[in-house]
Amino acid sequence: QKEVEQNSGPLSVPEGAIASLNCTYSDRVSQSFFWYRQYSGKSPELIMSIYSNGDKEDGRFTAQLNKASQYVSLLIRDSQPSDSATYLCAVWGGSYIPTFGRGTSLIVHP
Amino acid sequence: DVKVTQSSRYLVKRTGEKVFLECVQDMDHENMFWYRQDPGLGLRLIYFSYDVKMKEKGDIPEGYSVSREKKERFSLILESASTNQTSMYLCASSTPDRHNSPLHFGNGTRLTVT
Secondary structure, rough: OOOOEEEOOOOEEEEEOOEEEEEEEEOOOOOOEEEEEEOOOEEEEEEEEEEOOOEEEOOOOOEEEOOOOEEEEEOOOOOOHHHOEEEEEEEEOOOOOOOOOOEEEEEEEO | OOEEEOOOEEEEEEOOOOEEEEEEEEEOEEEEEEEEEEEOOOOEEEEEEOOOOOOOOOOOOOOEEEEEEOOOOEEEEOOHHHHHHHHHEEEEEOOOOOOOOOOOOOEEEEEEEE
């Protein structure tokens, strides 16, 4: 059974701080990793993808992947109240279907 | 940009009605998916399709069926709606390049069955 685990939160950070969101996965053959942001009542929106070990930066977002530890994370620098949302981790291995975590709720307070 | 369009944003139906949820994508994607999302349960896969007229059951297919007569359109059918099918329904699509292609979601349909 492929599993993707995320802490449900909520993770509460002050405005301007770094928010760190974590995800672990069980399937060692996983090759593609995605982070989605989902605002309340809305659909998931893709914000980051990562395929190789190391860091990938896009604006205020950094995705980090460590395949040996089966761990992927998302850092949000200079967090803003508009970043308050649920963040879903998705892991794609050798099948047609990605496995999603249940998401971490992030609250950025002014 | 990939555009996945779900026909209704909000839908209210009565118990026992037959319900059709429509999804259309404009990027010639082979793979299409139907999920439902409930608080605390995350995304649960109902059905997916990797080609026209092909369909595969997901984790919770009971009470649902699907139709894919054209590549761009994937329909979810609730044969006889029940109150426990009240949920947010999300359609998604992707290319077959499963190592590099994320899912792109539609805006969702909030279905209420009374």
